[in-house]
Every structure is written in structure tokens, then in C-alpha cells.
Amino acid sequence: MGDKHGFRFHGGRPSVNFTATVGERWRDGGFERLPDPAALGRWFTEAGLTSADPRCTEADLTAARELREAVYRLMVGQVSEEDLATVNRWAGQPPPVTALVDTAEGLRSRVVSATVPSLLGSIAADAVAVLGGEDxxxxxxxxxxxxxxxxLDTSRAGVRRWCSMSSCGSREKMQRYRAADR
Ligand SMILES: [Zn+2]
Structure with a gap:
């Protein structure tokens, strides 16, 4: 499975991927993929939300984890006023500043300035779009x-079972072969 503490980006949307920064939630709280503020900065850049590390503080990390857990609970159907308020408060933040840049491949949008509140805001806004829409x-x-x-299962039939075919999907296949051998 590679580095167990590496980030996972199989969720299909930034807000879903953000919930994956806690691994193995079934195992008594799981493990934290954002152990320190620097890890949060790395996540923002690896997620492609910004190209420059926004230099997160401890307070940013605390806020990020609060938002993440609120999003997670709403995504698994545990709805509470408190979590709705957390997500909606962040969703009201001004988004990162983008600009249009002329590149060799044509016009592209680039994030030119992204504060931590704006990045958490874009995750919250994405969660609002996912949870409030057909997705x-x-x-x-x-x-x-x-x-x-x-x-997020974006397959047309809507029957995808694994976050990633190459890791979780192939693991189950292998186990089925082994079971058939017995
Ligand atoms: Zn999986």
C-alpha cells in the first residue's frame, strides 16, 4: 500500500480528500495524517489548491481539523447544527485569489494568493457543493x-466499491484468489 502516512487523493473532490487525512477511522479514532502545521501546508500544495506553502500555524491546524471532522460527520450522515454552522462559517470566507495566465498551452487560471482561511474556505465551499447537490x-x-x-463514485453505473482500484480493489481480488485456492 506504499507509505501509510502519505496523503490519499482518491476521493474525487477536495472536501472528500480532506476527510482522508485521518486514516483507518474504524480503528479507534484512526491515525492523523496532519500531525503538525507543516503537514497541513503540504496537504494544501499536494491537493493542488495552492502552489506556495501557506505557512500554517497551530491555530490553523486546530481549525482545519475541526472543519475536517465536521465535513466527515456530515458526509457519513451524522447531521448536527454545530457541524452545519462550522462548515457554513468557513464556506463564507473569500476564496483564494486567482489570475489568468498566458501559458504555452493557452490561458490557464493560477492561484496567486492563498491564505489559510481562504483555503479552508474553498474546502468548506466544496463540501457545501457536494453535500447539497446530487453528488x-x-x-x-x-x-x-x-x-x-x-x-465520490463518479462511475456511470454508480457501483464503484473501492477508493482506488489499484490499491484497495486489487487487494480484495488477491484475497478472493487465495480463498478460492483453499
Ligand atoms: Zn480504500
Missing amino acids: AGRLRECANPECSLLF
């Missing part, structure tokens, strides 16, 4: 019981 019915938990990360 909400396509949120799934990975069928690999040792993974159980959330992902």
Missing part, C-alpha cells in the same frame, strides 16, 4: 474494511 448520493465508504476512506 451527495454518490458518497461511498471504501469496501476494503481496513481502509474505509470516503470517495
Whole structure:
């Protein structure tokens, strides 16, 4: 499975991927992929939300984890006024500043300035779009019981079972072959 503490980006949307920064939630609280503020900065850049590390503080990390857990609970159907308020408060933040840039491939949009509140705001706004739209019915938990990360099933038939075919999907296939051998 590679580096267990590496970030997972199989969720299909930034807000879903953000919930994957806690791994193995089934295992008594799971493990934290954002152990310090620097890890949060790395996540923002690896997620492609900004190209420059926004230099997160401890307070940013605390706020990020609060938002993440609120988004997670709403995505698994545990709705509360408190979590709605958390998500909606962040969703009201001004978004990162983008600019149009003329590149060799044509015009492209680039994030030119992204503060931590603006980045958390864009995650919250994405969660609002996912949970408040038709995609909400396509949120799934990975069928690999040792993974159980959330992902958005964008397959036309809506029958995808794993966050990633190459990791969780092939793992289950292998187990089925082994079971058939016995
Ligand atoms: Zn999985």
C-alpha cells in the first residue's frame, strides 16, 4: 500500500480528500495524517489548491481539523447544527485569489494568493457543493474494511466499491484468489 502516512487523493473532490487525512477511522479514532502545521501546508500544495506553502500555524491546524471532522460527520450522515454552522462559517470566507495566465498551452487560471482561511474556505465551499447537490448520493465508504476512506463514485453505473482500484480493489481480488485456492 506504499507509505501509510502519505496523503490519499482518491476521493474525487477536495472536501472528500480532506476527510482522508485521518486514516483507518474504524480503528479507534484512526491515525492523523496532519500531525503538525507543516503537514497541513503540504496537504494544501499536494491537493493542488495552492502552489506556495501557506505557512500554517497551530491555530490553523486546530481549525482545519475541526472543519475536517465536521465535513466527515456530515458526509457519513451524522447531521448536527454545530457541524452545519462550522462548515457554513468557513464556506463564507473569500476564496483564494486567482489570475489568468498566458501559458504555452493557452490561458490557464493560477492561484496567486492563498491564505489559510481562504483555503479552508474553498474546502468548506466544496463540501457545501457536494453535500447539497446530487453528488451527495454518490458518497461511498471504501469496501476494503481496513481502509474505509470516503470517495465520490463518479462511475456511470454508480457501483464503484473501492477508493482506488489499484490499491484497495486489487487487494480484495488477491484475497478472493487465495480463498478460492483453499
Ligand atoms: Zn480504500
